[in-house]
Amino acid sequence: MVLITFCIVGTVNAENITDINKLVNNMNAFDGKVVTIEGEPIGEAMNRGTYSWINVNDGTNALGIWLPSSQAERITTFGDYKHKGDTVRISGIFLKNSPEHGGDVEIDCSSLEIIKKGHTVDEELTNVKIITATLLFSIAFMLTYAYFHVVQKTKNASE
Amino acid sequence: MKNINMRFSTISIISYYTGYIVLGTALLMLIPLLTSLLLHEWNPLLDFLISMSVSVITGLIMIFLGYETHENKVRLEWKHGFVVAALSWIILMFLCSLPYVLSGHVQSLLDACFDVMSGFTTTGLVLTQDLDHLSVGLNMWRHMLTFIGGQGMVVLALSFMLKNLGGAYKLYVGEAKDIELVPNVIGTARIIWKISIIYMIVGTLALWLCGIYIGLSPLSAFFHGLFIFESAWSTGGFAPNTQNIMYYHSFPYEIITILFMVLGSLNFGLHYAVWQGNKKEIIKNIETQSFFITSFLACAFAVVKLSQLGVYNDGISIFRRVVYNVLSAHTTTGFSNIYAQQFISDWGDFGILIIIIAMLIGGSACSTAGGFKGLRVGIVFKGLIADIKKLLSSERSIRIYKYHHIKDYILTDGVVKASALIIICYVILFAINTALGTFLGYPFAAAAFEAASVTGNVCLSIGITDPSMPTILKVQYIIAMYLGRLEFIAAFALFGHIIGGIKKLCIISVKHSS
Known part of the structure; x- marks a missing residue:
């Protein structure tokens, strides 16, 4: 499954990117499907052992991403008041009711690509x-x- | 001439006391100001310096205008207490919105006022944009507003500023808090703050440790812990990030918030009684009985219906997504760990109805919660049972019915009527808000959901509250949050006072011209 997902992700271009709000507004249609989003990781990564949580905001809404901690560590800058976070492209399976995480709405990430590095915002x-x-x-x-x-x-x- | 002097004296009294409350709130801006200084957030630092200066100037001018009150040692009357409480909230809404406007995170002054009133009334609905990039200083201010609003600005002023105040009880009641924990009202106000501060230390510590456990950095976990505690305890619903409680993806974090939002929705009198060793009060009190019965029924109905619909498949999911949100609605906190759209897509009409009822009932009287309160629901229900019993019993028998709320009270027709009247006021306000929502083109269920959230000072949103919503709806929601929080009476006193003043001025000017 992961291999198939990576194959699909490999061909992702900007046209295949879905807005988070579109996912949230059409949860039933996207549930269990492989989707790609692009946005800014915000706050910080929350390490839960071999896997971590990050939250990504694409300007339309924000969504939780469950990914291997080794992938999360690749993100250099998270968005907050003083920082413009990296721009990341994430692909994975969208779940409207994750059985593993008590009904969380999330993307189980299979690939993460850093599109643009973040930076400190000068006041x-x-x-x-x-x-x-x-x-x-x-x-x-x-x-x-x-x-x-x-x-x-x-x-x-x-x- | 005497009439004009009396009016002038009334304005002086109102100006003097309102000035003190404004000044007290202005000094509170020191906390976010220092936070910004410590974290090197220079723009927010200047924003708070400007806002604090404007507020201090306004407060001092009002005190100077009414200084004859101090010199003549004028005592407060009931009407003054109500008007001061109601007016303070309006003036502070504008002054406290300055940091929002200066931050550039709101589209307009109206949006900033909306968020401040939402904070003060512990509603928690948000029009501030891009929460994920908000400074820690402004986040500190947002959450402080809801924390202070929960306890009451007047209560704060009474506790720390107005030491030698005659007629303090009138101010205190004006802010919809009418319990006397000790004979002295200033002592009562201080106890309310002591209870809140002790819980704040415990709650922040618990959430801080949990935050570190779930992977937040220690400093970040501390601020998240403090902000989320302030929101939970004051049943506010604000959170530092767009996703609200969903940001944390953590069951233990949610459990801690449940604990503090339930505690925050309980009467300060009950907290004090338990602290004094009277633990049986939890079981005997009509308000806790009412709260636990209605919250159990609401949770049970929602769980059964959503299980039937097959929305959630396992017990943990049902608890985290259904019970959590129902309790959040019932305590009028408004924390949410699902998206607003999920209420429409997953919960169905029955689920939405349960949430609406829970939001309207709300928490306890003299707590930080909104809604028409468990005490009133309990009294009206007992009144109804008593009436039915009277009908069924012999005409000769006379029975006295009682209810227990800290101590035993006789259930008189007057008490039942007063409770029913406030409930009717809430229902009318809810109906007006729903009608306006549907008039503006929103679906009935969505309009009713948002109306209940605003009327009950909750925070849960079905998606209507948004910077792009019509201006008239923003204004109506501000008024509804204000009326709901002050439980109508103080606001009616202010309107009555303004209308009375205008009427008298008109009569005087007509007499002069004739």
């Missing part, structure tokens, strides 16, 4: 934001000072 701070923050913080600071001054004055007057 750009605009001058407008820096000036606005400084200005507003100064006003808030002065008002806080005035507040404590008034409170102290009221306290002294009542004494």
Whole structure:
């Protein structure tokens, strides 16, 4: 089965790629079929021994992928606030109700291809934001000072 | 002239106390700000600095405007308490949405307000986009909002800020919390926070260790643990990733969340009674009886129907996908480990109906949960049984019916009527939301599902809640979440106050012109 899957995967091109949302919206049609998705692995790999979980987001939705840990280790960058993750192409059997994983919706991965390496996202701070923050913080600071001054004055007057 | 002075005095009182609550919430922004600083997330750091400054300025201006309240030592009246609670939520909705807007992860201010109100009301529905690339700082803020919303912003202010407050109970009740754990309301507010903080330490630790066990890195497992605990305990339903609980692919992680969402949906009075050694309260309390009966029935019906449909083949799958989601709906948490589309494709009309009923019933009164609450369901049910018994018994016999909720109470017609009225308000709100959904072209079952989720402050979505949904539906859902959480009374007091004020101003201006 795995050999057949790899043969099929070997011929995959961009036209055979299925959106995750399409899989989710048509689970019954795709259940048990070999599918290919392309997207960004997000968060991190969760190692469960010889196999691992990764979650892939293709911009339409996100889906869990069950794959050998050796394959998961090939992914260099996972997407998060500071990183744009690798772009991976994953092929495998789509399951709408995995008996092995308590009814999980997943792809049992048979092949993983790194299409594009991920990278660190550089944060750009605009001058407008820096000036606005400084200005507003100064006003808030002065008002806080005035507040404590008034409170102290009221306290002294009542004494 | 006296009338105008009274109105001015009322506005001062409301402004003064609302200002304190705004100021308290503004200071809370220090937590995500420091998180961003520690993790070197510079843009979120500036976002929180801007938002906190705007909130501090707003809060202090409101305190200054009403400072005569402090000088004249004016005491709060019931109407003030309700209006302050209701108004604080609206002002904070705008102020707390600033970090969302500045992050660029929302399409509009309305979407940001939607998410903040969803957090405050512990609903958990999300319009924020690209959750998987959200900064830890903003995630901290999202989950803090739902945690604080669960306990109550007014409760927080009472606990730590408003030490010498006269009439504090009126503020406290205004936020739909009416239990007195100790004679002093500020003491009660502090106990509520103590209970929550202790559970937070235990829950975060449990989820952190479980997170490491399932393969998350220690730092990541800590933040996931903290965020998921905050959501579970406050029955909120937010999660740091798009897939919600599905992200973890872990049965033990789901079991821990079940434990904390059930605990979070129980009355703070019950927690306190158990902590005081009164363990029998769990069995005797009308609310826990009601919750366990309705949740057992809902789970049983859903399991039987979905087994008949052959959706899930084994016991573990049924427990993880059916029981989990029914309990999540019933506790009004809204965590989900299936896709929204699966409710439509797999659960069928009966499954959807079960979830709708569970979402509408909700958790316990004076807890973090939404819905019309197990206490009211129990009281109305007992009232019905009592009426039937009265009909069947001799006209000469007089029987007194009681119910147990921390202590024994007599089941009067007034209590039954008050509970039934709130349930009717919820049902009307649910009907309006469903009608609007169907009017806008959504299928009836989907519109009813989403309406129940919004009305009961749940979070489960069948796919309607989306940044592309019609603006009118977003606004209606914000109002519904707000009304559902404050249990109508405080919001009605605010509307009444505004309408009354406008009416009086009109009368005065007519008199002047004539």
